[in-house]
Amino acid sequence: MTKFAVVGTGALGGYYGGLLARAGSDIHFLMRSDAEYVRQHGLRVDSKNGDFHVPQVNVYSDVSQMPKCDCIILALKSTQNQLLTDLLLPLMHDDSMVLVLQNGLHVEQATREVVGPGRVAGGCCFLCSNKVGPGHIRHLDYGKILMGPFRGLDDTESGPSMTRLATLQGELVAAGIECQITESLTWARWRKLMWNIPFNGLSVILNSSTDKIMAHPESRALAKSIITEVRQTALDCGHFIEPEFIQYMMDHTDEMVPYDSSMRLDFLAGRPIEVEAIYGNALRAAERANVSAPIIRTMYQQLKFLADHR
Amino acid sequence: MTKFAVVGTGALGGYYGGLLARAGSDIHFLMRSDAEYVRQHGLRVDSKNGDFHVPQVNVYSDVSQMPKCDCIILALKSTQNQLLTDLLLPLMHDDSMVLVLQNGLHVEQATREVVGPGRVAGGCCFLCSNKVGPGHIRHLDYGKILMGPFRGLDDTESGPSMTRLATLQGELVAAGIECQITESLTWARWRKLMWNIPFNGLSVILNSSTDKIMAHPESRALAKSIITEVRQTALDCGHFIEPEFIQYMMDHTDEMVPYDSSMRLDFLAGRPIEVEAIYGNALRAAERANVSAPIIRTMYQQLKFLADHR
Numbered sequence: 001m002t003k004f005a006v007v008g009t010g011a012l013g014g015y016y017g018g019l020l021a022r023a024g025s026d027i028h029f030l031m032r033s034d035a036e037y038v039r040q041h042g043l044r045v046d047s048k049n050g051d052f053h054v055p056q057v058n059v060y061s062d063v064s065q066m067p068k069c070d071c072i073i074l075a076l077k078s079t080q081n082q083l084l085t086d087l088l089l090p091l092m093h094d095d096s097m098v099l100v101l102q103n104g105l106h107v108e109q110a111t112r113e114v115v116g117p118g119r120v121a122g123g124c125c126f127l128c129s130n131k132v133g134p135g136h137i138r139h140l141d142y143g144k145i146l147m148g149p150f151r152g153l154d155d156t157e158s159g160p161s162m163t164r165l166a167t168l169q170g171e172l173v174a175a176g177i178e179c180q181i182t183e184s185l186t187w188a189r190w191r192k193l194m195w196n197i198p199f200n201g202l203s204v205i206l207n208s209s210t211d212k213i214m215a216h217p218e219s220r221a222l223a224k225s226i227i228t229e230v231r232q233t234a235l236d237c238g239h240f241i242e243p244e245f246i247q248y249m250m251d252h253t254d255e256m257v258p259y260d261s262s263m264r265l266d267f268l269a270g271r272p273i274e275v276e277a278i279y280g281n282a283l284r285a286a287e288r289a290n291v292s293a294p295i296i297r298t299m300y301q302q303l304k305f306l307a308d309h310r
Numbered sequence: 311m312t313k314f315a316v317v318g319t320g321a322l323g324g325y326y327g328g329l330l331a332r333a334g335s336d337i338h339f340l341m342r343s344d345a346e347y348v349r350q351h352g353l354r355v356d357s358k359n360g361d362f363h364v365p366q367v368n369v370y371s372d373v374s375q376m377p378k379c380d381c382i383i384l385a386l387k388s389t390q391n392q393l394l395t396d397l398l399l400p401l402m403h404d405d406s407m408v409l410v411l412q413n414g415l416h417v418e419q420a421t422r423e424v425v426g427p428g429r430v431a432g433g434c435c436f437l438c439s440n441k442v443g444p445g446h447i448r449h450l451d452y453g454k455i456l457m458g459p460f461r462g463l464d465d466t467e468s469g470p471s472m473t474r475l476a477t478l479q480g481e482l483v484a485a486g487i488e489c490q491i492t493e494s495l496t497w498a499r500w501r502k503l504m505w506n507i508p509f510n511g512l513s514v515i516l517n518s519s520t521d522k523i524m525a526h527p528e529s530r531a532l533a534k535s536i537i538t539e540v541r542q543t544a545l546d547c548g549h550f551i552e553p554e555f556i557q558y559m560m561d562h563t564d565e566m567v568p569y570d571s572s573m574r575l576d577f578l579a580g581r582p583i584e585v586e587a588i589y590g591n592a593l594r595a596a597e598r599a600n601v602s603a604p605i606i607r608t609m610y611q612q613l614k615f616l617a618d619h620r
Contacts, residue, residue: 206612222612294535294604295604297532298605304529305516305532309517
């Protein structure tokens, strides 16, 4: 039986970890401020798929108290990646792997640098959830994880074996988590950037929700130009995305409920925003492929300024 | 003796018109809210070159009461250009000309469409002045006009003769206005856009003054990228600007006092902003030359959205 750790028990780690705990997994949560509360009251998830409560949870506020685990689910925001050495290494035995559930492109590289090659997988999460109180998660919609081995910045390393990922997938699915495996994590990350790059950034720069951005002809045209530039950059970096996906992203966003992106929520709350993981890493990939991405670069520069002038 | 009209007596029209009035020119001011006040109290200019007061001024609040004039100085913001037919035609005799002192590229075209070919000159104004009260202008710095004939969107029409512009220049200079003549108004306009496009727009989008934009490494790099793109677009449209002018614009902005651009002042005050004259017309010129200007277009689209969501 896989022994899991969850590092970062927020809206995402609390949701997926809660489902694993409900299913009876051997799972250990690292928490900061919520640890004492959850130790006494357990973990509560209000989900569109059915509310549930896990009364007994293995909770730790100090990583040195935790057991070594087989699979470490990394659910911190990438803006806290300077903590990775201190948080991951004490949890690792010789055969541990890390599943990085962070936003952005090549976000696994920071973990890879800490734990070495062959031990890191990544997952694109299509999840809409919030933390509404200590140990209390509200799951609004979606929840799929698209998971694949991390093969390094240039896709030349080996990641964890597909056999191992298949076993992990089986455990996640058995716990009620929709999970699929992809051969190319980088391809999956680029596809997700086709939403995150336009709408995370514009919602901060234009101080607006996605429905207003889609309703105004100029910002709507800009969103489509950005999506188109992200796709072209992905192609130039060697990852094929079908051209129809551009219009699909527009239609998908039109159909969403009025939505504040996670970056806008972070920005308005004064938290760090994931500019480097989403924009910086995409630009660095473009630079390695010798292609320019002028709108992505403009947004990166604008967001870096805004993050420093709240 | 040239009979002048000033249409739009704000920070710019009030300053230049005030200097002409002080010099004893035959000059007639169209004003809106300030008319009655100025009729009673005259026009006051506090200038770094010496304060002055013109007690008796020819003021009108209705253009139909004004005499026909030889030279009409158009000093309205271009966002009011829908008024041009009503305001200009009653002032024109068969040999009248219009001097358009508005910001942006090809801003003279709207006047040209109203008054016909051969009668329109434009001036790039390098002026720092504010209206601080009714009939009361504060002149902070600069003041030069770089004036040339408007030759149409493709530089193929004839404008007013150089002889006529030389006479006008002489009258302006005699009144204490620094004025130079350029063969290519479009070239002069593009050079000015190399400041206006980066700093007017960024100051609104980033909600910041120019010194803060110059002080942050990412927005500073973005400003330089924009200046570079404006220069390249000018070149692609057939107008040579020396490459050293990019760094000159950066150095010049570094040396400025902390400065709120006119567009930011308009934006914060809830007034219309000159997005079309500065960004829209530059983009349309780029389109006619079949070149893309991705950062300028991005800023245009962002500003159009922001102008509609204050």
